[in-house]
Amino acid sequence: MSREEMKRGGRALLAVVGLLSLGACTPAPPPPEAMARTTLMTAPADLQLLCANAVTSSAGAGVKVLPTGSRLQPDGTFAVDLDAGGKKYSCIVDNNGSVRSVAPV
Amino acid sequence: MRVRSSSLAKCNRTFSWVSRRLRKGLPVAAAALLLAPVIVLAQTQIYDAKTRTWVDYDSKKARQYYARNKQSPEAFRRQIVTFRTAEPPGTIIIDGNQHFLYFVQPGGQAIRYGIGVGRDGFGWAGIVRVGRTAEWPVWTPPAEMVARDANAAKWAAGMPGGPENPLGARALYLYAGDQDTIYRIHGTAEPWTIGLDVSSGCIRLNNDDVTDLHSRVQIGAKVIVLMQGAALYKGI
Numbered sequence: 001m002s003r004e005e006m007k008r009g010g011r012a013l014l015a016v017v018g019l020l021s022l023g024a025c026t027p028a029p030p031p032p033e034a035m036a037r038t039t040l041m042t043a044p045a046d047l048q049l050l051c052a053n054a055v056t057s058s059a060g061a062g063v064k065v066l067p068t069g070s071r072l073q074p075d076g077t078f079a080v081d082l083d084a085g086g087k088k089y090s091c092i093v094d095n096n097g098s099v100r101s102v103a104p105v
Numbered sequence: 106m107r108v109r110s111s112s113l114a115k116c117n118r119t120f121s122w123v124s125r126r127l128r129k130g131l132p133v134a135a136a137a138l139l140l141a142p143v144i145v146l147a148q149t150q151i152y153d154a155k156t157r158t159w160v161d162y163d164s165k166k167a168r169q170y171y172a173r174n175k176q177s178p179e180a181f182r183r184q185i186v187t188f189r190t191a192e193p194p195g196t197i198i199i200d201g202n203q204h205f206l207y208f209v210q211p212g213g214q215a216i217r218y219g220i221g222v223g224r225d226g227f228g229w230a231g232i233v234r235v236g237r238t239a240e241w242p243v244w245t246p247p248a249e250m251v252a253r254d255a256n257a258a259k260w261a262a263g264m265p266g267g268p269e270n271p272l273g274a275r276a277l278y279l280y281a282g283d284q285d286t287i288y289r290i291h292g293t294a295e296p297w298t299i300g301l302d303v304s305s306g307c308i309r310l311n312n313d314d315v316t317d318l319h320s321r322v323q324i325g326a327k328v329i330v331l332m333q334g335a336a337l338y339k340g341i
Binding site for chain 1: 147148149150151152154157159162178179180181184186187188189190191192198200202203204205207215217219230231232300329331333334335338340341
């Protein structure tokens, strides 16, 4: 194989590797049911309610617990703010539905 | 033209005064900018499969999409989803920020409907219940709406039910205890507004979806309304 042919082959290989890398970097589209979002990045409703349920255990039966705010954390978990009969709580929940922590504020 | 030395001196003194103030004030201004709370304005976005990007979903985009497709974007159409909750089946959960209403089903699932919610300043949150329901309801605008909106004022005595009625095909009236909150979950004569912040606080679904929900819901069903940045709270 001549030097010229080796150079052409090398350039072609680089082009293929480059294209493959670009494809790998393009994130996969979300499923159709997830093709809407808010820029607020609030926690999904069911995760907020899992936090509310966890606070109910601490706050006691009969106390109405309402999530009042939430935000995505850098580690991918969600921080949820809650009101339990006027008392404020903070909760951390992950995407698997595991409540990591609940604490009065 | 020669400048008088006294004028020059005055200019120099003024310049020095301004410079000193700027030097003192600039760090304070910079610190204020850094420490000031960042005001994040909520914006709904939908995923454009053609461009593979998230695009803002506003009134104009919503009208264009609905005109082309005769329905809302797929995420806002009625569908069964996974929903992990301790709330019993038959509970309604409203996620005002994400524009979804969930009707809890057995087995960790829910029926999810797309909704339109209150515009800026009209959002609310709380724990209420379905007090009563109606089919093709009469719309009677509340006194505060009559006072601010001429279109509402002409129907102060009540607008008969029908396709042009803002409440649409069905209405679920939300109560806190025995008191009407004045908020409803209802249909709409403007189906392209699903996914947007448009109303005076009521939750709107398209007429097919609200008819479906109405057929399933029980009087007394618990309704949990989640809305970050709510202007007021009901039932808590």
